[in-house]
Amino acid sequence: MTAHIPKAELHCHIEGAAPTVLVRSQADKYGVDIEHLIDGARFVWNDFTSFLSAYDAAAALFRTEEDYALLAQSYLESIAAQGAIYSEVFISPDHARIAGLSPEAYVNGLGEGIRRAREQHGIEGRLIITCVRHFDADAAIDVARFAAARPHPMVTGFGMGGDERIGSHADFARAFDIARDAGLGITTHAGEVAGPESVRDALDHVRPSRIGHGVRAIEDPSLVEHLADTGVVLEICPGSNVSLSVYETFTDHPFTALRDAGVKVTINSDDPPFFDTSLGDEYAIVQNEFGLSDDELLDTTRTALEAAFVDEDTRAQLLAKL
Template structure:
């Protein structure tokens, strides 16, 4: 499973930070965040909302473009080790310069330089999706969208929204999504993880994304499942994340197999891998055990993922050759 070439579309950069990396950075900066780790040195949280607090505490030690350069290299080294040849990562100007455009450009340059280095040395290609944080509110989302629009191009290729699905309504973020759309960015939105099918319907109606982060609770409304299949809406499914956070009790209870069987375009990702004790290799192994997915199925999923990727044709052609190897 480790050797199979993979495409990952749903990866939060800060959420992929190895705990050892964050602990080391906290010592360098003399910031005490020891409370977010358990006795074994792993991230510790009680539920999804506590996870958000721990995530933001871990992110607090990332205080400069250089920190993000180092973070990007650490994350891509781990990701590439599990056979990922192409990844898209969520980036938040909220954490990279406080949504100040000038500061955001500096952070972005450092991340891109690390991405280029990783591509040369590790063979993994990375693209960025600027992401507003839902529970930070729509006004800050507007500022984030402006940062995204001003830096849209070959590397920043998408825009999305993450965070607490119960904070505000999708329509509150319509301006931010319209701004990103007008800048030529492709759109994705977290929905259908904690909120049910109505949250997905509201998100599709208000924001019109072509991909949904998670989206798995669509299974509770089979008419919605049929609609997703007919419209070709792609789901960025993160089974290990859903199990770790208690959305589903285990992989066998997860609806990814049924969604795929019903014609929905599903992809597989890790979300925030060290928080959920997962890797792309583990996701594949667990899906094989739960549903008997074989190499042919995983190669098909990788091709679906590449088709849904927010990158240009030349990049897709290059990655397609790696998937066929």
């Protein structure tokens, strides 16, 4: 077990972190029938497209500032119990609007959840505002401007999620420029369901310091070398990759190959209840399936904290916990 290893997470979607018991409670609160969405303790989906649909349906059940405070607090508390000292979560103002909540109230609720979890459990958290790739570029610019205005002290990054198979990062370059110019950390999803060309597309057009997933870079040796040379950090989510059949088994997964090639890798849970996992489970997967020692797991936590979108005083305090 890895409960004694301090953990840090850079890649988790907050709506995708809602456990089925909380989603059921929210559905009861709002009188929504979700029998098609949940089977026992699992969300119902069978491929990447249906996963996105299930995700959006669950997200639509969080509609008030307090709903989101409860979501953030409960998630951070759950991983603090697994040894986590830090977590960044992706948040989507577009999903909040669809649910009828203003972006300001959405961010304030999540920030309040972080405050409660820090006060009660000592875990630190930050928010990465994301645009959605399968929406449109104009919407992304609006989201970037909202993020650039720093609507809450916990907002420290900007990124993009959604269906990686649609469009190019070039379509969203303006949004990323707005966020970068405001001093926000930059990350984006690439190299998950699409191949290494997706990673190159991200590097060429939005210049991120981190890539969400990025595992399919392994298919292009020159790209792997470039990632190692430039220090771009990969936010790797092994359980998610296998659940979504990016790789059939952990034996096929390139975590070890990327790490051995000098690429900076981190351990993350992505959308944990959708993939029947948790941050603690992901650390255990990396140890049991990929053979990392306790010290090597700790090094991976250190990599995450060094890449985290936090001020330097907070970074120093977090690194001191290792």
